Amino acid sequence: MATRGRTAKPKARSAGARDTILAAARELFGERGFADVSARDVARRADVTKALVFYHFESMEDLFAAVLDDYYDAQSKALEAGFEGEGTVRERLSRLLDGYIRFIDEHRFFPRLVQQEVRRGGPAATRIRKNVRALLDWTERALGDVLPPSGPLSARHFYLTIAGMVIHYYTYAPILGQAWDRDPLGAPAREERRQHLLWVVSTILDGLEAEAGRQRGGR
Amino acid sequence: MATRGRTAKPKARSAGARDTILAAARELFGERGFADVSARDVARRADVTKALVFYHFESMEDLFAAVLDDYYDAQSKALEAGFEGEGTVRERLSRLLDGYIRFIDEHRFFPRLVQQEVRRGGPAATRIRKNVRALLDWTERALGDVLPPSGPLSARHFYLTIAGMVIHYYTYAPILGQAWDRDPLGAPAREERRQHLLWVVSTILDGLEAEAGRQRGGR
Amino acid sequence: MATRGRTAKPKARSAGARDTILAAARELFGERGFADVSARDVARRADVTKALVFYHFESMEDLFAAVLDDYYDAQSKALEAGFEGEGTVRERLSRLLDGYIRFIDEHRFFPRLVQQEVRRGGPAATRIRKNVRALLDWTERALGDVLPPSGPLSARHFYLTIAGMVIHYYTYAPILGQAWDRDPLGAPAREERRQHLLWVVSTILDGLEAEAGRQRGGR
Amino acid sequence: MATRGRTAKPKARSAGARDTILAAARELFGERGFADVSARDVARRADVTKALVFYHFESMEDLFAAVLDDYYDAQSKALEAGFEGEGTVRERLSRLLDGYIRFIDEHRFFPRLVQQEVRRGGPAATRIRKNVRALLDWTERALGDVLPPSGPLSARHFYLTIAGMVIHYYTYAPILGQAWDRDPLGAPAREERRQHLLWVVSTILDGLEAEAGRQRGGR
DNA sequence: GATGAATGAGTATTCATTCAT
DNA sequence: TATGAATGAATACTCATTCAT
Numbered sequence: 029m030a031t032r033g034r035t036a037k038p039k040a041r042s043a044g045a046r047d048t049i050l051a052a053a054r055e056l057f058g059e060r061g062f063a064d065v066s067a068r069d070v071a072r073r074a075d076v077t078k079a080l081v082f083y084h085f086e087s088m089e090d091l092f093a094a095v096l097d098d099y100y101d102a103q104s105k106a107l108e109a110g111f112e113g114e115g116t117v118r119e120r121l122s123r124l125l126d127g128y129i130r131f132i133d134e135h136r137f138f139p140r141l142v143q144q145e146v147r148r149g150g151p152a153a154t155r156i157r158k159n160v161r162a163l164l165d166w167t168e169r170a171l172g173d174v175l176p177p178s179g180p181l182s183a184r185h186f187y188l189t190i191a192g193m194v195i196h197y198y199t200y201a202p203i204l205g206q207a208w209d210r211d212p213l214g215a216p217a218r219e220e221r222r223q224h225l226l227w228v229v230s231t232i233l234d235g236l237e238a239e240a241g242r243q244r245g246g247r
Numbered sequence: 248m249a250t251r252g253r254t255a256k257p258k259a260r261s262a263g264a265r266d267t268i269l270a271a272a273r274e275l276f277g278e279r280g281f282a283d284v285s286a287r288d289v290a291r292r293a294d295v296t297k298a299l300v301f302y303h304f305e306s307m308e309d310l311f312a313a314v315l316d317d318y319y320d321a322q323s324k325a326l327e328a329g330f331e332g333e334g335t336v337r338e339r340l341s342r343l344l345d346g347y348i349r350f351i352d353e354h355r356f357f358p359r360l361v362q363q364e365v366r367r368g369g370p371a372a373t374r375i376r377k378n379v380r381a382l383l384d385w386t387e388r389a390l391g392d393v394l395p396p397s398g399p400l401s402a403r404h405f406y407l408t409i410a411g412m413v414i415h416y417y418t419y420a421p422i423l424g425q426a427w428d429r430d431p432l433g434a435p436a437r438e439e440r441r442q443h444l445l446w447v448v449s450t451i452l453d454g455l456e457a458e459a460g461r462q463r464g465g466r
Numbered sequence: 467m468a469t470r471g472r473t474a475k476p477k478a479r480s481a482g483a484r485d486t487i488l489a490a491a492r493e494l495f496g497e498r499g500f501a502d503v504s505a506r507d508v509a510r511r512a513d514v515t516k517a518l519v520f521y522h523f524e525s526m527e528d529l530f531a532a533v534l535d536d537y538y539d540a541q542s543k544a545l546e547a548g549f550e551g552e553g554t555v556r557e558r559l560s561r562l563l564d565g566y567i568r569f570i571d572e573h574r575f576f577p578r579l580v581q582q583e584v585r586r587g588g589p590a591a592t593r594i595r596k597n598v599r600a601l602l603d604w605t606e607r608a609l610g611d612v613l614p615p616s617g618p619l620s621a622r623h624f625y626l627t628i629a630g631m632v633i634h635y636y637t638y639a640p641i642l643g644q645a646w647d648r649d650p651l652g653a654p655a656r657e658e659r660r661q662h663l664l665w666v667v668s669t670i671l672d673g674l675e676a677e678a679g680r681q682r683g684g685r
Numbered sequence: 686m687a688t689r690g691r692t693a694k695p696k697a698r699s700a701g702a703r704d705t706i707l708a709a710a711r712e713l714f715g716e717r718g719f720a721d722v723s724a725r726d727v728a729r730r731a732d733v734t735k736a737l738v739f740y741h742f743e744s745m746e747d748l749f750a751a752v753l754d755d756y757y758d759a760q761s762k763a764l765e766a767g768f769e770g771e772g773t774v775r776e777r778l779s780r781l782l783d784g785y786i787r788f789i790d791e792h793r794f795f796p797r798l799v800q801q802e803v804r805r806g807g808p809a810a811t812r813i814r815k816n817v818r819a820l821l822d823w824t825e826r827a828l829g830d831v832l833p834p835s836g837p838l839s840a841r842h843f844y845l846t847i848a849g850m851v852i853h854y855y856t857y858a859p860i861l862g863q864a865w866d867r868d869p870l871g872a873p874a875r876e877e878r879r880q881h882l883l884w885v886v887s888t889i890l891d892g893l894e895a896e897a898g899r900q901r902g903g904r
Numbered sequence: 905g906a907t908g909a910a911t912g913a914g915t916a917t918t919c920a921t922t923c924a925t
Numbered sequence: 926t927a928t929g930a931a932t933g934a935a936t937a938c939t940c941a942t943t944c945a946t
Contacts, residue, residue, distance in 0.1 A: 063282035067920060079928050146422050157422050180442035189412040189447060196411025203365050203376050223399035228408060235450030296911055301938060501720035505941060517907050584860050595860050618880035627850040627885060634849025641803050641814050661837035666846060673888030724916060734932055
């Protein structure tokens with residue numbers, strides 16, 4: 029303490045302690061979930077005092093919300109980029125899917141945090157709902173022409189179906205790894221997964237078109 | 248004590264305190280996950296002293312494992328029932344899917360617990376892995392004729408895809424409810440979901456057959 | 467429980483559960499002291515239920531007292547044997563010393579228990595005091611001719627001195643072993659220790675005689 | 686809280702809570718040994734919250750180690766002081782003995798703690814072993830000229846013998862008091878004890894010299 | 905004799921949070 | 926902006942002991 033020379037580099041402080049803390053929290057919440065991360069853990073990982081965590085964030089809930097906010101901003105950007113531009117339904121949807129896959133791939137524990145917050149019904153739930161709404165809207169716009177507005181083939185089902193199949197892979201990856209011939213989080217496995225997902229979505233579109241044909245041509 | 252009527256025989260004593268505790272734990276873990284449930288919570292819900300929880304279960308981990316075990320037994324039974332019997336690939340798979348859907352429907356928080364344990368890499372992870380393995384095996388046997396052994400269209404991808412789309416619905420249901428025209432966990436919505444899933448799986452089978460045809464009929 | 471065949475041999479019970487428990491307690495108290503041994507520990511080591519421990523002994527204190535009583539009986543017997551018989555002061559003292567050494571050697575953790583009870587000032591302290599008194603009496607009778615009744619060379623000092631040097635060896639043995647060329651509790655080391663002690667006591671007797679001579683011969 | 690006068694500034698805060706806690710621990714461990722002292726006890730005696738104990742010391746073991754460390758520092762200093770300086774074997778040894786006696790006299794429960802830690806084989810045992818080693822070294826250097834390097838008359842036996850007779854007095858003092866004509870821990874009794882010890886050690890040296898003479902003068 | 909179940913008070917330790925500096 | 930010290934309430938888990946059977 030007093031013995032550490034006064035020229036000692038101020039570690040985290042230089043790069044903005046707030047950001048350092050946020051980054052540490054992002055990592056930890058991702059690894060262990062909200063309930064399993066303590067302020068002490070965050071402080072340690074950020075190489076900062078516990079008190080400083082509470083100086084920058086009112087409470088642990090607050091910190092968690094900040095982390096979620098960051099993720100949502102990133103997700104929105106990723107999806108907007110994917111959705112923009114022209115093309116056939118198939119092209120737009122596949123761009124949207126690609127954007128979604130890439131985002132989840134880069135933020136693997138984001139879904140965990142969301143699931144957790146959904147379960148907890150915490151204050152961030154509103155934020156989540158808004159975002160889910162947006163994603164659903166995009167799906168509806170992208171598939172509006174081929175989908176009925178309600179029933180088993182409505183957009184909301186496909187949204188949940190596709191999101192589920194994208195996310196689930198990462199949820200179970202840690203366990204699959206040990207009973208698998210290769211690391212499911214390695215580049216080759218992930219690329220294979222991407223192709224699988226594209227194939228499924230494409231096949232679903234085929235099915236929807238066939239369905240539309242059947243519908244039109246009188247059953 | 249003084250408040251509990253003096254003729255009311257203590258609940259726990261009358262009928263298997265162990266079971267009472269297990270049931271309380273099942274509920275609570277389902278509602279809030281492992282990390283958010285304390286021994287005190289379980290004791291309170293089971294109307295039992297905290298010490299009794301530890302008399303019947305060596306530790307909270309132990310209690311959690313017991314809960315998971317119960318679920319796994321139920322799941323195995325549900326899937327075995329679904330998988331037995333004759334029929335075309337399509338018939339068998341749809342029975343398997345139906346069994347899976349029904350199980351998840353009746354044990355909505357089971358996936359949450361599993362996801363959590365996967366993340367924690369806790370001692371129950373081995374059990375989970377074995378079970379995932381079994382499910383994957385069933386999928387492989389059910390789809391063995393129509394699926395290539397590896398690549399983007401291999402059984403393991405379809406297993407993850409289907410499991411993901413079944414489970415994800417329940418994961419997000421609590422949030423969807425408030426932005427939706429009806430309760431996603433009500434009977435009508437769940438039946439609609441079931442039809443959606445059956446349609447998707449059926450469509451995927453169509454796609455796989457088409458793919459097989461393409462493969463055969465000159466590349 | 468109900469599944470164990472009814473012919474299963476009743477383990478501890480046959481040989482007198484009370485004694486089995488007492489033996490287990492003796493071991494455990496010796497190894498870890500009173501405060502570090504729980505009823506559960508005793509029950510486990512005796513392969514008996516915890517409740518049975520309390521059936522046979524009113525409390526843990528009671529069990530501890532019973533263990534101490536056993537030791538004191540043994541000690542009394544050992545010392546009486548050593549002290550009886552005729553001979554010179556030197557002979558009688560060396561027999562007493564030998565008896566004491568042998569007893570401590572065979573009940574290595576007895577001194578620990580006594581020390582502990584002395585410190586705790588527990589109910590067994592009276593018993594201990596009586597015994598110390600007896601030992602002191604023996605020393606006084608054995609050395610009465612050569613010792614002044616009070617002062618730095620009185621019997622009580624020699625009693626404490628000799629007891630200390632006998633006991634201390636065993637107290638520190640566990641630690642010495644690792645920085646020593648041989649096991650201090652092995653037979654050769656213990657025999658060497660015995661010779662050392664005999665030499666010291668003999669030398670002290672020489673000194674006392676010289677002292678008596680000096681006293682008599684003026685100055 | 687409400688009972689503490691409102692102008693009394695909280696003790697702990699004013700003057701090194703850490704030291705207050707350490708002092709309380711020193712007292713309590715001395716009185717009752719490690720296993721019989723709880724964190725709550727320490728907190729109470731130090732007039733401090735239980736949590737603060739763990740703020741300053743990672744664990745009870747840690748606190749115990751800190752207490753032992755303090756004692757060892759004091760002991761080392763006491764012995765070094767006693768051992769330095771010139772003089773005959775007899776003079777140096779008697780100075781060493783005097784230093785040891787004085788230290789034990791001022792830290793009466795130190796031996797208890799050490800004995801306990803030896804028995805527990807806890808983490809502090811290494812420290813203890815090092816210290817015992819040092820003491821033994823001193824004894825060997827002080828007695829090197831008159832002692833054979835091995836056998837019943839080697840330095841290590843005399844070290845254990847002398848340490849035992851010094852320490853044992855304090856171990857049994859609480860019990861002796863009640864069967865004795867005066868308080869064994871009062872100044873006169875302790876001075877008498879000191880003279881006894883000096884006489885014994887001096888007599889042992891006489892014996893050793895005689896032994897050396899015998900050895901030299903034809904076996 | 906023997907035991908399974910039960911309990912209230914205890915254990916060490918960690919928590920998020922506050923606050924004076 | 927930052928922090929060391931402090932705390933009350935919580936954590937999982939163990940204790941000696943009781944008692945109905």
